[in-house]
Amino acid sequence: MADPLLETRSLGIRLGQRRRFLRKDEKGFPVLSDISFKVQPGEILALVGESGSGKTTLGRAIAGLAKIQSGTLLFDGDPVVEPATTATIKTRDRSWYRRWTRHRKDIQMIFQDPLSSLNPRRTIGQSLAVPLRNFGILQNAPADDAIDALLTQVGLTPEFKSLYPHRISGGQRQRVGIARALASQPRLIIADEVVSGLDVSSQARILKLLLDLRDTHGLSVLFITHDLAVVRALADRVLVMERGKIREIGPVDQVFQAPKHSYTAKLLRSAPSPEYDPDWLQHSTKGPHAMQIENSVAFVTGANRGIGACFVQALLDRGAAKVYAAARDTSALPKDDRIVPVALDITDAGAVAAAAAQAGDVTLLINNAGFNSNSGALKSPAMEDARREMDVNYFGTLSMIRAFAPVLKANGGGGIINMLSILSRVALPMMGTLCASKAAGLSLTQAVRAELKAQGTQVFAVMPGAVDTDMSKDFPPPKLDPADVVRAALNGVEAGDENDIYPGDMAQGLRAGLEHDPKEVEEEMSGYLP
């Protein structure tokens, strides 16, 4: 194989203001990490992924428009970015910029809406003349000829020279954008959503144009899009991104016929094709862990207040057949035909066994009851508090699972939702004992998940950040609304894409942070001392 035109090795990019858990600092938070791929000369590589997964950022970074903090970027074998230099790189840093200018002519980016990137006061001819002059392409040829040639190349007529950008259609504008990018005779074009919003005919013309340029000039293209059909029509290989990581990369036919990653599979399941099918929307796009809430029989612990009370209400709203609402004190439970109050302290083994015997029709167990001493590990009464946390959060949950696993099995498998916390995955100073009990809960969840698979029981972990309930009343905002936590949990269970559910930005951010760099998250959390 030829030498790659572009190669990235473990590229990492941080952007914006990093949240230091609750505060902010200037270091930025990781948007992309561990990005390694190659683009061959004359290759069209498509980049797909969910909104916010970092596609545009990656494109901009390669074009020299966003700073890169780690890794290596080689263009045509020349290390433009290397580990030794990355630490000091800033967008406005001139020494860094010079490294890029060597290749600026060779790498051009085209944006989704050329209207915003074309100067409205310049005619199209004037706009095209700028790069021609800047990159010294003109030599001795008169500018007009070069501009005519560019316009013809993208399938427009020379008359377009004298028009202003707002006077032409979207598809034509997009071609002007391409003509401008071609002016410097680049070897790599980064095209970000250049055909979205165009009708199929204009789209086909642009796709054909890119293929022609590839065939005649050996142009390479990094084609960013969310349209899988366009990827199939155009690209040689496809790179799938999710949460700033490469999930899958390979030849388009191969990836689309046999996707390896669950996210790619999900994307493909949802893409429509032009066949008449009035039932298509009903075809399930549900993931492998999906469970139905409607007509389920649920058992909720700690149902008298906080998140538990919200669970009870939401289950009824979603059509659960019956909800056993378990609480130590049942007096505060709402009255409803479908609610069965159960007096239960989950640390009382006898009571747990009795509850399982009473509720023999349960299909969904929600282990929500929890205790947080809100005291530091090293404080004097902490041993009792720490034991109590373990007793409720870990042993209580364990005895519930043991008692109800046979019930769920008898009812066809069903599911278990364990209300854990993002603190199951990261430790917060002054809450170490709670974190330990919640981490124990996560370990237990993972083991039980594997063990109960054979009987068809789905086991979910729900790991929110801080929630606005009695438990966190001294915790500073922002806090999640408990109803939003329950919604995220039940939506996640019904969609079934993943069995770990992270409600809210704080949990999502920490989860992404853990994927990028766990040690850094630990350091961030250690900075949180009230």
Added chain:
Amino acid sequence: MSLLEVDTLSIEVHGAPVLRNVSLTINAAEIGGVVGESGAGKSMLGKAILGVLPRDARITHGAIRLDGQDLLSLSARHRRKLQSRTTAFIPQDPLTALNPCRTIGAQLAEVLPPTPRAHRLAEVIRWLDAVRIPSAAKVAKSFPHELSGGMRQRALIAAAFASHPRLVIADEPTTALDATVQKDVLRLIRELQQDTGVGLMFVTHDLCVVAKICQSVTVMHGGRIIEQAPCDQIITAPRHAYTRALLAATPRHDETGRGLEPIPPALLEQLITEAGTGNG
């Protein structure tokens, strides 16, 4: 009687025809697709129905009836009042359609039918939840720029249906979304539409989406209707060469080598000649 009847509508801008003799009906609980290339007059048709034509556009012929009521015979004020209750619009670009200075919740509360103040927030959250917005309670308190594109689009869909309209006009509501979100949003539109029985005019150039959710389809070019038929016929047995060309230009994710053929120029020329001689 159909919910919406557009009857031989013709519109000119500065004397140049932009819609010629366009007729179309949409029934309650029906999704009618309107497809065609850019410049076909799809958006102009939508604007005419909504009563928001640009100043220099003039209706030269035809009628628009909603529930039998002739909209063009109403005074501007009367029409606005009627349509603010009966017609809703889901635009293509969610950012410009939302007021940047007011929270999503406040903007949704505004379009609700009269609701006691105490229930308004709950109702807003119910709608945000209905469009599967995570953290609905928090989003209600957020401003538009704090949400992602997909999220804003869903908020607009919620706003369109929350006003309990009879007719919704959606202009490319899902082009900016990735496949998974698009399918969620389409499913949602269809569920809401079936629950409430509203008629939906779905303006798009994506035939893949049309094939999956529309019951009837109108194909337009150059301000004229080229073909109009039930969806299965348009997709599986299109009569007109132009409809066939549109389908041929549609790429697909499950087949290689499709979607690289633009509409043949000869066909477009033929359409223009036909229009000139008044055929079709």
